[in-house]
Amino acid sequence: MIALAGCSSTGSDTAQVSAASSDSADPTAAGEPTATTQPAAPQTTAAPEEPATVEPAPTPEWVAATPADPRPFSEPELIPQELSVGVQSPLVRELQVRLRQARYLAIVDVTDMFGEQTRAAVVNFQRDNGLPTTGIVGQLTWDALLPKSHQPTDAELTNTDVGPWFTGPMHPGFIMEVQHRLTQVGIYQGPVNGEFDQPTKDAIAAFRTSIGLSAGEVMDERAWVNLRGRTRNPSYAELFTAPPASTETQDLDPRCLTGKVVCISKEQLKMSLVVDGQIQFTRPARFARPGYESPVGEFRVWYMNNETVSSIFGERTPMPYAIFYNGDVAIHFSDDFADNGYAGGSHGCSQLKDYQVAKWLYEQMQVGDRIVVY
Numbered sequence: 001m002i003a004l005a006g007c008s009s010t011g012s013d014t015a016q017v018s019a020a021s022s023d024s025a026d027p028t029a030a031g032e033p034t035a036t037t038q039p040a041a042p043q044t045t046a047a048p049e050e051p052a053t054v055e056p057a058p059t060p061e062w063v064a065a066t067p068a069d070p071r072p073f074s075e076p077e078l079i080p081q082e083l084s085v086g087v088q089s090p091l092v093r094e095l096q097v098r099l100r101q102a103r104y105l106a107i108v109d110v111t112d113m114f115g116e117q118t119r120a121a122v123v124n125f126q127r128d129n130g131l132p133t134t135g136i137v138g139q140l141t142w143d144a145l146l147p148k149s150h151q152p153t154d155a156e157l158t159n160t161d162v163g164p165w166f167t168g169p170m171h172p173g174f175i176m177e178v179q180h181r182l183t184q185v186g187i188y189q190g191p192v193n194g195e196f197d198q199p200t201k202d203a204i205a206a207f208r209t210s211i212g213l214s215a216g217e218v219m220d221e222r223a224w225v226n227l228r229g230r231t232r233n234p235s236y237a238e239l240f241t242a243p244p245a246s247t248e249t250q251d252l253d254p255r256c257l258t259g260k261v262v263c264i265s266k267e268q269l270k271m272s273l274v275v276d277g278q279i280q281f282t283r284p285a286r287f288a289r290p291g292y293e294s295p296v297g298e299f300r301v302w303y304m305n306n307e308t309v310s311s312i313f314g315e316r317t318p319m320p321y322a323i324f325y326n327g328d329v330a331i332h333f334s335d336d337f338a339d340n341g342y343a344g345g346s347h348g349c350s351q352l353k354d355y356q357v358a359k360w361l362y363e364q365m366q367v368g369d370r371i372v373v374y
Contacts, residue, residue, distance in 0.1 A: 073150060074146040074149060075147070077142075079142040083114055084136040085118075085119050087113075088112050092114045092118070093110045093111060095118070096118060097156050097157060098150075099149075101149040101152075102145060102314070103313065105121040106312075109159040125144070155214055160212065160213050162216040163221060165335075166219055166221050166223075167355065168339065169219075171355040172193075172195070173354075174355050175195065176194040176234075176239045177233070177239070178204070182203045182227070184231040187206050187210070201217035204217050205217055207223065208223050211223070228307065236359050236363050239359075240360075244356055246280075246281035250272045253265070253374045255372045255374075259370060260273075261274050262274075262323075263372050264371065264373045266287055269285055269286070271283055271285035271331070273361060283354055284353065285351060286337045286344075286350075286351040286353070287346060287350060288345055290345070292347045292348055293348060294348050294349070295329060295373065296374055297373060299325040301365055301369045304323050305324075319333070321358040323365055331351075331352065333358035334352065337351045338354075
């Protein structure tokens, strides 16, 4: 899985590589993207080792809690020991869970080791809360963190909890990928139809327990990484019989009338794939939220990755089918755009809300193809 530090649907759109589950990644945020500098391709990280087989933990009660009935935040208490780089302790594991809950540490699995990524998260938390930025967790930092986090569950501490969906089950294109991959590992025998039905839920639960995770019908990032590592990504043609239909219209910039180009209009909130002046599809697009800016101009695709994850703002946000065209700015599918429309926004990226379209567009594009944003 490519773990990048930007372009999230909830408001992060400048990318930088970080480790998916280790505590040794470079915590430095990427700089502002530029149109003239050719960045180095994000470095891929090794796929995480398969988790050891353990007795699956029961689904914690809080997973089923509604937003109106969340777990109570923790009360300040004496910290048993001061925590700093190099300390190895179960308390570090709790610290990492709490930093993750507070959206300062974008990791999948927690460990007992206090490393540089944890230190960077602590420094950011201290800075935002008016504390000395020492990177050391003493009583003041602990007292500030506890009210912003919850008491970790055993499942969270043992990396077997059910996290949020990698991509929501309301997207048939994603569920078809899940069904196809579960068929590849011999767990699902039903049709690949994109329906989140009981056989699909049962297959997800069976896969989760087979890799030592808690039973549940959620394909979170932890389960998705394992499934991806055991299967291949089915092509668009294996899942769909025709290109996505298009009924939207877009007034094209003159630069979009020759060759193959993705034409993106910030004013019209539209995105089209155009080949020799003929529109292949048009879809709604979303751009930067207030305080950020989606760059305009003519660009070239310089990097593509279909499993990108944003991590720059302390939480992990999937960016499936990312097509990078201006530094760390990309076209990608956004779950948040699909769920919340224009109430949210990116930090510069051009977002699609249709998973099927994002997969299809990704397969049409190549490094070097043109992108015009106007």
